[in-house]
Amino acid sequence: MSEEKPRYLLFLGCVIPYRLSSYEVSARKVLTRLGVELVEMPEYNCCGFPIDPLDHYLALTLAARNLCIAEREKLNILTLCNGCFGTLNKANKTLKEDKEERERINKYLAEFGMEFKGTIEVKHLVHVLAEDVGFEKIKDSVKKPLSSLRVAQHTGCHLVRPKKLIEKDDPENPTLLKELIKLTGAKPLDYMDEAECCGNPIIGVNESIPFQMAKEKLEHIRAVGAQALITVCPFCHMMYDLNQPRIERAFNEKFNIPVLHYPQLLGLAMGFTPEELLLNELRVKPADLLNEFQRGRE
Amino acid sequence: MSEAQEQVLNIVKKEEMDPKFKYEISKIHGAEKIMLCYQCGTCTADCPVSRFSDFYRPRKIARMIQLGLKDRILSDKDLWLCTTCYTCIDHCPQNVDIAHVVRVLRNLSVKHTNSMPLVFKELANNLMKTGFVYVIPESRRARRAQMGLPPLPKTKPEEIAKLFEITGFAKLFENVETFGRVE
Numbered sequence: 001m002s003e004e005k006p007r008y009l010l011f012l013g014c015v016i017p018y019r020l021s022s023y024e025v026s027a028r029k030v031l032t033r034l035g036v037e038l039v040e041m042p043e044y045n046c047c048g049f050p051i052d053p054l055d056h057y058l059a060l061t062l063a064a065r066n067l068c069i070a071e072r073e074k075l076n077i078l079t080l081c082n083g084c085f086g087t088l089n090k091a092n093k094t095l096k097e098d099k100e101e102r103e104r105i106n107k108y109l110a111e112f113g114m115e116f117k118g119t120i121e122v123k124h125l126v127h128v129l130a131e132d133v134g135f136e137k138i139k140d141s142v143k144k145p146l147s148s149l150r151v152a153q154h155t156g157c158h159l160v161r162p163k164k165l166i167e168k169d170d171p172e173n174p175t176l177l178k179e180l181i182k183l184t185g186a187k188p189l190d191y192m193d194e195a196e197c198c199g200n201p202i203i204g205v206n207e208s209i210p211f212q213m214a215k216e217k218l219e220h221i222r223a224v225g226a227q228a229l230i231t232v233c234p235f236c237h238m239m240y241d242l243n244q245p246r247i248e249r250a251f252n253e254k255f256n257i258p259v260l261h262y263p264q265l266l267g268l269a270m271g272f273t274p275e276e277l278l279l280n281e282l283r284v285k286p287a288d289l290l291n292e293f294q295r296g297r298e
Numbered sequence: 299m300s301e302a303q304e305q306v307l308n309i310v311k312k313e314e315m316d317p318k319f320k321y322e323i324s325k326i327h328g329a330e331k332i333m334l335c336y337q338c339g340t341c342t343a344d345c346p347v348s349r350f351s352d353f354y355r356p357r358k359i360a361r362m363i364q365l366g367l368k369d370r371i372l373s374d375k376d377l378w379l380c381t382t383c384y385t386c387i388d389h390c391p392q393n394v395d396i397a398h399v400v401r402v403l404r405n406l407s408v409k410h411t412n413s414m415p416l417v418f419k420e421l422a423n424n425l426m427k428t429g430f431v432y433v434i435p436e437s438r439r440a441r442r443a444q445m446g447l448p449p450l451p452k453t454k455p456e457e458i459a460k461l462f463e464i465t466g467f468a469k470l471f472e473n474v475e476t477f478g479r480v481e
Contacts, residue, residue, distance in 0.1 A: 054329070
């Protein structure tokens with residue numbers, strides 16, 4: 001690990017500035033505390049993911065435009081969203097390795113004087129924490145370990161699949177997020193079908209299937225007695241937090257499982273207040289969790 | 299209608315089969331290995347959507363391509379039920395990249411049927427106008443300052459619109475029809 005301070009271009013994507021400030025605020029707080037310098041990404045556009053089903057080459061060009069901006073700024077990209085990571089990482093790999101695809105995309109980009117050269121890397125928050133900051137430093141930053149807390153994690157698909165494009169974690173049994181959770185003092189629980197998809201990407205065309213998928217996952221999480229679910233993707237988060245009351249109504253169930261962004265969990269352990277981490281913006285209020293957390297302090 | 303009756307109606311007719319279709323598909327990036335599918339069904343067994351859908355079956359999609367049922371597969375709205383979890387890609391013993399095959403079919407389906415789900419049209423439209431797929435309201439932007447967040451960068455929608463144009467998507471997009479839910 002280099003002694004130099006890690007410096008990244010922060011790629012926020014669309015959905016985080018649109019409705020999940022709690023993720024952005026908490027991520028910025030913990031990353032800054034850990035000595036990661038975040039540079040605002042100028043002129044970026046949507047990563048391209050939602051366009052891929054309509055026109056693959058338009059989506060690839062949209063992703064490449066972002067990559068070119070990062071190349072111009074001479075900085076690697078840090079994403080908070082699994083979807084943005086998956087899309088930009090795949091585009092970056094494809095364009096680096098496939099000359100034919102690169103030439104096709106560069107022809108489009110030439111309209112704005114841009115050219116993909118393949119000089120940067122794309123990482124997700126989880127990778128920056130594990131690889132650049134390191135477990136030791138994160139552990140040292142924890143001032144108030146959350147030792148009484150038992151949580152479940154949902155890593156999400158686009159952080160680990162397709163395996164051949166990422167190769168940073170085991171998609172069948174992802175452990176990176178669990179390791180990061182352990183550093184906060186909380187205990188990550190095993191549960192059934194941990195690696196199963198949240199279903200969110202098809203919610204705009206069919207609500208019933210993703211609701212059934214999410215309901216099943218919430219049942220498995222409840223069964224092991226998790227006090228919270230930890231996510232690292234805005235789409236997975238929306239599926240389990242924002243939609244949880246609707247899922248409860250649809251199936252006449254009561255889960256009441258708070259869903260925290262990982263940097264909110266780490267932030268609490270670092271000593272930031274729940275207000276500073278915007279825990280009040282969660283749909284499922286983590287009241288019980290915070291009470292217990294407070295009691296542990298007294 | 300009983301399941302048996304439906305099956306009778308779904309019988310493949312020779313006139314429906316386009317023997318060249320599988321070759322066309324296998325020339326497209328992402329779908330090169332479609333002819334290697336030997337119908338083991340791993341993709342369907344491990345597909346989280348197939349577990350809850352009576353219709354969505356990746357194995358069936360692969361077979362329909364191999365049989366050349368071009369019109370049938372390209373107008374099948376079930377194509378839009380893939381969540382892109384990529385489990386099928388990781389598990390396929392023949393490395394068929396089945397989720398990418400579904401993406402290839404979706405792209406072709408948009409052209410072939412001149413239609414797409416309404417939600418995708420809205421997202422694409424927002425992107426073309428603002429650079430983001432969601433229109434971020436002024437109130438949200440103003441709140442960023444209150445929360446101590448830096449302002450969002452200025453986007454270049456004119457460059458995005460230009461990309462829509464030069465990739466040929468803008469022309470298609472202009473008059474595309476939409477459909478709502480896929481059940």
